[in-house]
Amino acid sequence: xxxxxxxxxxxxxxxxxxxxxxxxxxxxxxxxxxxxxxxxxxxxxxxxxxxxxxxxxxxxxxxxxxxxxxxxxxxxxxxxxxxxxxxxxxxxxxxxxxxxxxxxxxxxxxxxxxxxxxxxxxxxxxxxxxxxxxxxxxxxxxxxxxxxxxxxxxxxxxxxxxxxxxxxxxxxxxxxxxxxxxxxxxxxxxxxxxxxxxxxxxxxxxxxxxxxxxxxxxxxxxxxxxxxxxxxxxxxxxxxxxxxxxxxxxxxxxxxxxxxxxxxxxxxxxxxxxxxxxxxxxxxxxxxxxxxxxxxxxxxxxxxxxxxxxxxxxxxxxxxxxxxxxxxxxxxxxxxxxxxxxxxxxxxxxxxxxxxxxxxxxxxxxxxxxxxxxxxxxxxxxxxxxxxxxxxxxxxxxxxxxxxxxxxxxxxxxxxxxxxxxxxxxxxxxxxxxxxxxxxxxxxxxxxxxxxxxxxxxxxxxxxxxxxxxxxxxxxxxxxxxxxxxxxxxxxxxxxxxxxxxxxxxxxxxxxxxxxxxxxxxxxxxxxxxxxxxxxxxxxxxxxxxxxxxxxxxxxxxxxxxxxxxxxxx
Numbered sequence: 001x002x003x004x005x006x007x008x009x010x011x012x013x014x015x016x017x018x019x020x021x022x023x024x025x026x027x028x029x030x031x032x033x034x035x036x037x038x039x040x041x042x043x044x045x046x047x048x049x050x051x052x053x054x055x056x057x058x059x060x061x062x063x064x065x066x067x068x069x070x071x072x073x074x075x076x077x078x079x080x081x082x083x084x085x086x087x088x089x090x091x092x093x094x095x096x097x098x099x100x101x102x103x104x105x106x107x108x109x110x111x112x113x114x115x116x117x118x119x120x121x122x123x124x125x126x127x128x129x130x131x132x133x134x135x136x137x138x139x140x141x142x143x144x145x146x147x148x149x150x151x152x153x154x155x156x157x158x159x160x161x162x163x164x165x166x167x168x169x170x171x172x173x174x175x176x177x178x179x180x181x182x183x184x185x186x187x188x189x190x191x192x193x194x195x196x197x198x199x200x201x202x203x204x205x206x207x208x209x210x211x212x213x214x215x216x217x218x219x220x221x222x223x224x225x226x227x228x229x230x231x232x233x234x235x236x237x238x239x240x241x242x243x244x245x246x247x248x249x250x251x252x253x254x255x256x257x258x259x260x261x262x263x264x265x266x267x268x269x270x271x272x273x274x275x276x277x278x279x280x281x282x283x284x285x286x287x288x289x290x291x292x293x294x295x296x297x298x299x300x301x302x303x304x305x306x307x308x309x310x311x312x313x314x315x316x317x318x319x320x321x322x323x324x325x326x327x328x329x330x331x332x333x334x335x336x337x338x339x340x341x342x343x344x345x346x347x348x349x350x351x352x353x354x355x356x357x358x359x360x361x362x363x364x365x366x367x368x369x370x371x372x373x374x375x376x377x378x379x380x381x382x383x384x385x386x387x388x389x390x391x392x393x394x395x396x397x398x399x400x401x402x403x404x405x406x407x408x409x410x411x412x413x414x415x416x417x418x419x420x421x422x423x424x425x426x427x428x429x430x431x432x433x434x435x436x437x438x439x440x441x442x443x444x445x446x447x448x449x450x451x452x453x454x455x456x457x458x459x460x461x462x463x464x465x466x467x468x469x470x471x472x473x474x475x476x477x478x479x480x481x482x483x484x485x486x487x488x489x490x491x492x493x494x495x496x497x498x499x500x501x502x503x504x505x506x507x508x509x510x511x512x513x514x515x516x517x518x519x520x521x522x523x524x525x526x527x528x529x530x531x532x533x534x535x536x537x538x539x540x541x542x543x544x545x546x547x548x549x550x551x552x553x554x555x556x557x558x559x560x561x562x563x564x565x566x567x568x569x570x
Contacts, residue, residue: 006450007384007385007449007450007451008450009449009450010372010375010376010384010449010450010451011245011372011374011375011384012372012373012374012375012376013247013372013374013375015244015245015387016387017387017388018237018240018241018244018387018388020388020415022236022240023209023233023236023237023240023415024209024233024236025209025236026207027096027207027209027213027232027235027236028096028097028202028207030236030239030275031093031096031239031271031274031275032057032093032274033275034053034250034251034274034275034276034277035053035054035056035057037277038053038251038277039052039053039054039057040052040053040054041053041251041277041279042279043055043056043089043273043274043279043280044056044086044089044279044280044282045254045279045280045281045282045299046085046086046158046282046284047156047159047163047284049086049158049159049160051086051158053274053277056086056089056090056093056274057093057202058200059090059094059193060089060090060093060094060097061094061097061198061199061200061201061202061203062094062192062193062197062198062199062200063090063091063093063094063095063097063098063192063193063198064094064095064097064098064202064203064205065098065198065199065203066094066187066192066197066198067094067095067098067100067125067149068098068203068205069198070125070148070149070185071148072098072100072124072125072149073099073100074098074099074100074205074207074211075099075100075101075211075212076100076101076124076125077100077101077102077103077121077122077123077124077125077215078091078095078100078101078102078103078123078124078125078126078127079103079104079105079117079118079121079123079125079126079127079128080092080095080102080103080104080105080126080127080261080262081105081106081107081114081126081127081128081129081132081137081262082107082127082128082129082153082261082262083107083129083155083260083284083285084257084258084260084261084266084282084283084284084286085153085155085157085158085282085284086157086158086282087127087153087157087158087189088261088262088270089261089270089274089280090193091127091151092261092267092270093274095125096207096213097202097203097205098203098205099205099206099207099211100125101212101213101214101215102213102214102215103117103121103123103214103215103216103217103227104214104216104217104260104261104262104263104264104267105117105118105126105128105262106260106262106263106553106554107129107132107262108553109553111136111139111140113225114136114137114140115140115143115144116224116225117217117225117227118140118144118146118147119143119144119146120224120225120227120422120423121215121217121227121422122146123144123146123147124146124147124148124149125147125148125149125150125151126147126149126150126151127151127153127189128150128151128152128153129152129153129154129155129174129176130152130153130154130174130175130176130177130178131155131174131175131176132176133150133152133176133177133178134176134177134178134179135176137150138179138181141181141184142181142182142183147184148184148185149184149185149186149187150181150184150185150186150187151186151187151188151189151192152178152186152187152188152189153188153189153190154173154175154189154190155173155174155175155284156173157189157190207232208232209231209232209233209236210231210232210233211231211232212229212230212231212232212419213230213231213232213234213235214228214229214230214235214267215227215228215229215230215422216228216230216263216264216267216362217362218264218361218362218363226421226422226424226427227421227422227423227424228264228362228363228418228421228422229418229419229420229421229422230365230416230418230419231419233415234365234415234416234417234418234419235271235365235416237365237388237414237415237416238268238271238364238365238366238367238416239268239271239272239275241386241387241388241389241414241415241416242268242272242366242367242370242386243272243275243276244387245370245372245373245386245387246370246372246373247373247374248272248276248373249276250276250277251276251277251278252276252278252302253278253279253301253302254278254279254280254281254299254300254301254302255269255273255278255279255280255281255301255302255303255304255305256280256281256283256292256295256296256299256301256303256304256305257269257270257273257280257304257305257306258283258286258292258304258305258306258307258310258555259305259306259307259334259335259554260553260554262553263335263553263554264360264361264362264365264366265305265334265335265360265366265554266554267366268365268366268367269305269366278303279299281295281299281301283295286306286310287310287313289313289314289316289317289319289320290317290319292314292320293314293317293319293320293323296320296323297323297324300324300327300328301327301328302327302328302329302330303328303329303330303331303332304328304330304331304332305331305332305333305334306331306332306333306555307333307334307335307336307554307555307556308333308335308336308337308338308342308555309336309486309551309555309556309557310555311333311338311342311346312342312485312486315342315345315346315349316511320349321349325349325350325351325354326351328350328351328354329354330354330356330373331346331350331354331355331356332356332357332358333355333356333357333358334357334358334359334360334367335554335555335556336555336556336557337454337472337475337476337557338357339475339476339479339480340379340380340476341476341479341480342479343355343357343379343380344379353377355377355379356370356371356373356377356383357370357371357377357379357381357382357383358370358371358382358383359382359383359442359452359454361438361440362418363417363418363431363438363440364412364414364416364417364418364438365416365417365418366416367386368385368386368389368412368414368416369382369383369384369385369386369389369391369452370382370383370384370386371383371384371451372384376449378449378451380453380476381447381451381452381453382452382453382454383451383452384450384451384452385412385450385452386414388414388415389412389413389414390412390413390414390437391410391411391412391413391446391452392410392411392437393406393408393409393410393411393444393445393446394408394409394411395408395409396408396409396443396458396461404446404447404448405445405446405447405448406445407443407444407445407455407456407468407470408443408444409439409440409441409442409443409444409458410440410442410443410444410452411433411437411438411439411440412437412438412440413435413436413437413438417432417436417438418438441457441458441459442454442456442457442458443455443456443457443458443461443470454472455470455472455473456470456471456472457471460490460491460559461491462489462490462491462501462503463491463500463501464491464494464500464501464502464503464537464538465497465500465537466500467535467537467538469491469503469537469538471488471489471490471491473534473538474487474489474503474505474530474534474538474540475487475488475489475505477530477533477534478505478507478526478529478530478540480533481525481526481529481530482510482513483507483509483510483513483515483522483525483526484507484508484509484510484526485507485508485509485510485511486507486508486549486557487505487506487507488505488506488507488549488557488559488562489503489504489505489506489540490503490504490505490506490559490562490563490566491503491504491563492504492563492566492567493567502541502542503538503539503540503541504540504541504542504543504544504566505526505530505540505542505543505544506543506544506546506549506562507526507543507544507545507546507549508545508546508547508548508549509545519545522545523542523543523544523545526540526543527539527540527541527542527543542566549562550562
């Protein structure tokens, strides 16, 4: 498949591309293979409540039968608007078993954003929290003519009744009242799996590799979110390629991911766990580091996955530094830049050679490039293209292949590349070229060993007097200043030089830094520090100190409000 595979020498394993015929397998049989092998093994742990693979499969079958009984047919869309609780895993698996399409809907969306996504995806069903139902869904539902069925779940739905009561009494569990809505079927999640109304055997629904499995929305930097249509072939390819490339063992123990399942990273991690027979530890609130540390201490997972912003929170918690991390083998970071200095600080806590940074997109069903499990994990890079994955690196202005070691836009072609953007043929054509390559919009450099380093987004690149400034380079330098925790740079128009930009930076401070309170002096100090390490055109002209920087719903640094703030001040 590959035009050039020189990166193979860095894999650390003798690997060849998988036979594409493997991706044509029955998707449900493949995903639920573990159930048949070990139904008694623990699949999910949520606040110390344990659910076996056998129970998970039975619950998913009940959910599928419920959809079918309510008139859902193959190809209907079901939105899942939940945090990482057992009901999410049950709902997406049950949705697929019914032949329907699952779409993740972030609980953090505003009412208008939620309405847009459900309307755009023509969702016929929605699984939501009782608290969100009461605050948003009850008012939105009449404006969604395609929506026929609403299922209300509770954060503590799997907890013993006394813990549910105490949680609501002490307001530690969000809750709301599920009420009838005219013209909609409204049911409670617990009535699906507790009443015995629905069979526990799998429904007889035939799926093909070409059938859509997910429509996962991706925001990008401008415009309304687009729904990436991911087929069962895409899904199977991602699961099999990633498992093979990373040499992951089946049934190897407990894992923990803070990636939300409504995001492609959390969804695929969830699927990988079910396929590989891993015990998933679910976090209701990943920002609660005290709870996370207790869970890490009790269950000692061999693999954890986080966005960098959550690693920063853990590293700032003394309890995390005191934990025994000897059982931890792999620590995955993705979705946002993670400066090398911060990576080194994390490795000092968890142990050397454990951090695995990767790169992927919703459009590539998550992972496309990753540091190898058995080869060198090269800090500051996102690793190597996986097997069955072609890449090109082209000039952002010329569109021609760039020489090795030079920066250019990353293009990716793989069997887990999305089919299309839902109902947006023009956007699809703009994203995927005639050769089947996705134009990612990310600017990378590939070294002689095949490792890729992300240096910028094409839309984030700053042009100063004709010179290209890569924001990640500047941010990495700023992050080495002892006061700086996280840095974000944006380009703003230089009013004195029309057509040129200036670099502005926004930074948050490390908790340990002894800050005297003179903000202006510290901002000047950071600029002077950058001036010693960067070319003059790369140095931020202005630095803004913030208590915290804006993040997206999945913990990525969100530059849009920062860029707007900087531009509006001019």
